Structures are given as C-alpha cells and as structure tokens.
Amino acid sequence: MRDTLMACEAAAHDGGFTPGLELALRTVDTAVPPGRVTALPADRVPAGAVVVPHRLAALEGVAFVTSAPAGPEPAHAQGDHRTVFAALLGAVRVGVSRRLLDDAVAHLSGRAAGGEPLIRKQLVLGTVADVITALDAVRQLLCVAHRVPRAVTDAHDRITALDWDTAKLFGASGFLADGPVRGAYVGRLAADCWTDREDVQP
Amino acid sequence: MIPLDTPLRELREQCREAGAELRAHALAVDADPAGTAHLDLPILALVRSASTPKDFRTDSAVDDGGYSDSCLSRVVAGVELARGDAGVLCANTGPSLAGVAVDTLGSPEQRELFYETIADGRAWTFFGMTEPAHGSDATAMESRLDAAGDPADGYLLSGTKRYVGNASRGAIGVVFARTGRTPLSIRGALIRQPAPGFHGEPLDMIGLRGARICRLAMDEVPVPREMLLGAHLPASRRGLWGISRTFNAMRLQIAALALGTALGTRDYVVEQRPNWSGHEVMSARLDAATALLYESAAAVDLQPDAVRPPSTAKLHITDLAVRTSRWAARALGPGALLEHPLLEKWSRDVLAFEFMDGTSNIQRLHITHDLSSRKVRT
Numbered sequence A: 001m002r003d004t005l006m007a008c009e010a011a012a013h014d015g016g017f018t019p020g021l022e023l024a025l026r027t028v029d030t031a032v033p034p035g036r037v038t039a040l041p042a043d044r045v046p047a048g049a050v051v052v053p054h055r056l057a058a059l060e061g062v063a064f065v066t067s068a069p070a071g072p073e074p075a076h077a078q079g080d081h082r083t084v085f086a087a088l089l090g091a092v093r094v095g096v097s098r099r100l101l102d103d104a105v106a107h108l109s110g111r112a113a114g115g116e117p118l119i120r121k122q123l124v125l126g127t128v129a130d131v132i133t134a135l136d137a138v139r140q141l142l143c144v145a146h147r148v149p150r151a152v153t154d155a156h157d158r159i160t161a162l163d164w165d166t167a168k169l170f171g172a173s174g175f176l177a178d179g180p181v182r183g184a185y186v187g188r189l190a191a192d193c194w195t196d197r198e199d200v201q202p
Numbered sequence B: 001m002i003p004l005d006t007p008l009r010e011l012r013e014q015c016r017e018a019g020a021e022l023r024a025h026a027l028a029v030d031a032d033p034a035g036t037a038h039l040d041l042p043i044l045a046l047v048r049s050a051s052t053p054k055d056f057r058t059d060s061a062v063d064d065g066g067y068s069d070s071c072l073s074r075v076v077a078g079v080e081l082a083r084g085d086a087g088v089l090c091a092n093t094g095p096s097l098a099g100v101a102v103d104t105l106g107s108p109e110q111r112e113l114f115y116e117t118i119a120d121g122r123a124w125t126f127f128g129m130t131e132p133a134h135g136s137d138a139t140a141m142e143s144r145l146d147a148a149g150d151p152a153d154g155y156l157l158s159g160t161k162r163y164v165g166n167a168s169r170g171a172i173g174v175v176f177a178r179t180g181r182t183p184l185s186i187r188g189a190l191i192r193q194p195a196p197g198f199h200g201e202p203l204d205m206i207g208l209r210g211a212r213i214c215r216l217a218m219d220e221v222p223v224p225r226e227m228l229l230g231a232h233l234p235a236s237r238r239g240l241w242g243i244s245r246t247f248n249a250m251r252l253q254i255a256a257l258a259l260g261t262a263l264g265t266r267d268y269v270v271e272q273r274p275n276w277s278g279h280e281v282m283s284a285r286l287d288a289a290t291a292l293l294y295e296s297a298a299a300v301d302l303q304p305d306a307v308r309p310p311s312t313a314k315l316h317i318t319d320l321a322v323r324t325s326r327w328a329a330r331a332l333g334p335g336a337l338l339e340h341p342l343l344e345k346w347s348r349d350v351l352a353f354e355f356m357d358g359t360s361n362i363q364r365l366h367i368t369h370d371l372s373s374r375k376v377r378t
C-alpha cells in the first residue's frame, strides 16, 4: 500500500490534483462515498450524470457529480474500500500540498521586504519548516492507518489546515482563481465528500 | 463584553435585520461580480450615506443610527452586515478606503471634488497601493509621479498596481506613487476615470468577488498639481505616513467583516441542525471574539494610534473565521460545501480577510514591535 500511496502523491506533485485523482480512481474504482456527491476528473463524467456546478473545480478539470447516498453504515467491505480510497485521496492531497509549498518557496524567494528576501524572514521560515514537518507526519499517518477511518479523516483535516498555512505565504496572489491555491481548494472539496464523522470538534 | 448602550444595541439590531437583505444577493454577486442589481438595496444606500462625512451627504436628513459616531459603532454595524454577506457589502459603491484617504490627506476642494463625483450613489471608488512586486512593504513601491515637462502641468503617473478593488469601474480614487526616493515622498494622487494612460482590469479571484479586485496599468497619466493630495499638510503627514495612521481603524473593519462571516456561517449550521448542541464551543469562541473586537474598537476610540488592539483582533479573528468555516463543513456532513452553496461561498470569501490591511505576519510584527525593539537587559 505504501507504494500505491507514494504513486498517488507523486502523480499529484508532478501534475496537480486532477492527475492524482485519476490515479486514485484507477486504483480503487469501486468505493462509494458516504454522501451524495463525489469528485471525478471532468473527462470521466458518465453521460447523464448530474453535475454540481463549481467554477473553480471546472477550471481545475474536476466535476462534482451527485449519486444516491450510500448511507452511514456501509457493509464492511465497502467501508474498507471507502477508507482506502479516502487514504489515496489523502496521498494525492499531500502531493498537491508539496507542490504548493514548492511554489510558495519559489514565490517568496523573488520578493523582499525591508531589503531582505521574504523567504529569509524567520516568521516565514517557521511556517515553511512546520508545513514540511507536518506533511511528512501526515504521509506516515496515511501509510500506517489507511484502513482506520478516523485517522484518515484526521489526515485530511490536517492537510486542509496546512494548505491554508501555505496559501497565506503567497499573499494575495494565493487568492487568484488561476493561481496555485485553486488545486488545493478543489482537493479539499473532494476530500469533504469522502470524510464522515460522528464527533465534530470545533 | 463591554456593555453597548441603547443606541448601539438598536444599531446592532437594525443592521442584523438588514443583513438578510444582503444575503439575498450573495450568490448572484459571487457568480457575476459585474452585476449592479444589489446597488438598489436600501441598506446599501444607507451604508453609502453613513460612510460619507455629514457635510457631503446628499440627504443631510438621513439618520445613520449612529453608524458614523465612533470606531465601535462602525464595528458593531460591520459585524452584523457581514453576518448577512460580506461579499455584497464589499460590492457596494461609495467612498470606502479612498474616502478615508481623501478625508485624511485632501484639501477642502479635493474633498468636494471627490464627494461630488460619487454623489449619485452609483459610483465606485478605488485605493491603489499594492504593486505586483511590493505588497506588505508598501514603502518600496515603484510607481512614479514624475514632474511633467512644464512644471505648471503637474505630474505624470506611471507604474503598475495589483489587487486594487474597483480600479476597472471606479469613477474616482486615490493612487499612491513616489515623487522621490524617501518614504516621505510617497504621495497620493486623486484620479478620475476615464483618464489617458490609466487602465484597470478585473482579476479572477477565489472569493469576495464583489470587491472586483483589479490589476492597474498607468502610463504617464496626467496628474494636475491640484490633484496631488496633502500639499497643505506638514511633510510628515502629506503622504503614506499620514494615511497609515488610519489603517488602525480600517484593520478593525476587516476584522468585523471576518467575524460577521464567521457568525453567519455558525448561524447557518444552527439553522440546519436545530437541536444540535455541538456548536456550543464554537459559539462561545465567537462570542469571545466579538468581545475582543468591541474592546479593541473602544480602545482605538480612546487612543487612535493604539497599534496592538486592532492587530490582536485582526490576527485572532481572521484565523477563527477560517476555522469556523472548516468546522461548519464538518458539522454538515460529507459533501456539505457542495450541497450548501452559501456555505461554500463563505468558505472562499473568508480567506480574503487574511490579505486585507496587513497579513497575519504583519499583525504579528505589530503586536510584538515594542518587545522586539526593547533594549537587552544587562
């Protein structure tokens, strides 16, 4: 499983969220999401499927389609598939997050404040170090706990928080719809379709 | 929480009710930020009027409910209106930040020109500070105000700006640029559109799309002498330094927009899950954030130069608001953001406040400035 997770991460790191999603779906194509909506690469949407319109997802080449809900307590095998697929999606998002961080570091290397490159500011370096570290930890979590629903959900929650920490490093360019943050946001929407929880913490 | 007096409580209630009117336009403005249907909302007309200095209001009889009396009253109102929808509020016409610049740096004639230009209520304004290469460090800006061939003709404004709200459609605004090399030489120029060599173009943004964020190209835009702000003020208060004092109060307004968005998000979850007690901790945090914001605004009313209270409020509340939007998505179950378009829109809008009026790192630097500049004890 580690190799599969790494392959999903690499696909997203190299090509972005959509190629990563494509690979995850090719690996576990029988999983059913817990809610009514799921993410597909736009070119995989079956004829007649109902698509929830979403501007940023469309720009990213992703479509959200609705299906009948599978319910909260799937049969064991289905639940297992679901968790494994959510873990693969987690690996895809780790790839997207690393790509985003690479872009942020490159962006900050070319900007300065008070004559000093932003990438050398200690507050910035602190964030970069924390994100690198936490992404390593999330990757390990997905490897050791890819069949543990709560752990996979926790991994997704942490990725969502880390992506925002990275997005902030871009300044307002991280808020452009055609910028690098879009893929991370669409990845988060996709993850939300695959994570379910009884206990909602603030 | 600092107690609000009766007029402030009434203002809060009126704005909370009016927020519902804004919400009705929220998704339309997000889908088509160029639309103008929302401008006819009575509450937006009232906000335009209330944010215009009393001498320049077209209808001086308008009762703004005390909105313009203090920083605290503007914050109280801002939270409740943004609780309806911050995106529609930001899509409003009116003086906005350019008005603050003109009120702070402008002569009576410049103020008159500015407010006359927007008197019909259909005109947006713009405030151009940020550049592609210089955001947080505005003192490094490169846009120039060069003396025209004949000094009697004033200046020629050249350079590029980014992320300037309404630069494509604003009738009048203020653009900052340098007349020389020192920070004191950064001055504000009053620009009326259309102007030769001045071109604003909307950027496609992730959220808060009603703010109509633009890129701005300026190529030798003529700026007559009388359109340069601050000539009547002492050198230290003429330009960037003069206006930066007002950022304290603006920062609280951005925190108010963030808090309103978070409260609206929480309200939405509570409506969807009426008998669920799982919101209690989040609700308590939001109440505490409201108390923090009110106290910070009251502190700025007492001491307009107080730096720490607005920065702590903005740092804490922008972060809490983003966390609230994630919590809401979790609370409403799998795929919630796609099933609840308002929630999804707010989860994008709420990200904007991080970048407006100083990022979180800049607030951190403000909060610790006096500590970091302290001498080491021997």
Ligand SMILES: Cc1cc2nc3c(=O)[nH]c(=O)nc-3n(C[C@H](O)[C@H](O)[C@H](O)COP(=O)(O)OP(=O)(O)OC[C@H]3O[C@@H](n4cnc5c(N)ncnc54)[C@H](O)[C@@H]3O)c2cc1C
Residues within 6 Å of the ligand: A111, A113, A118, A121, A122, A123, A124, A168, A169, A170, A171, A172, A173, A175, B126, B127, B128, B129, B130, B133, B134, B135, B136, B137, B162, B163, B164, B165, B208, B211, B213, B352, B355, B356, B357, B358, B359, B360, B361, B362
């Ligand atoms: C919705 C919206 C509306 C806006 N409206 C306007 C407008 O009307 N007019 C206008 O002029 N601008 C506007 N802006 C731009 C805004 O003012 C800038 O985005 C902001 O000043 C930050 O600049 P930047 O984006 O270039 O980021 P940068 O300054 O490039 O910052 C990049 C990263 O570096 C960090 N950083 C920067 N300096 C330091 C430091 N010294 N120490 C540690 N970390 C640092 C920042 O925190 C950030 O994480 C708007 C932006 C948004 C998103």
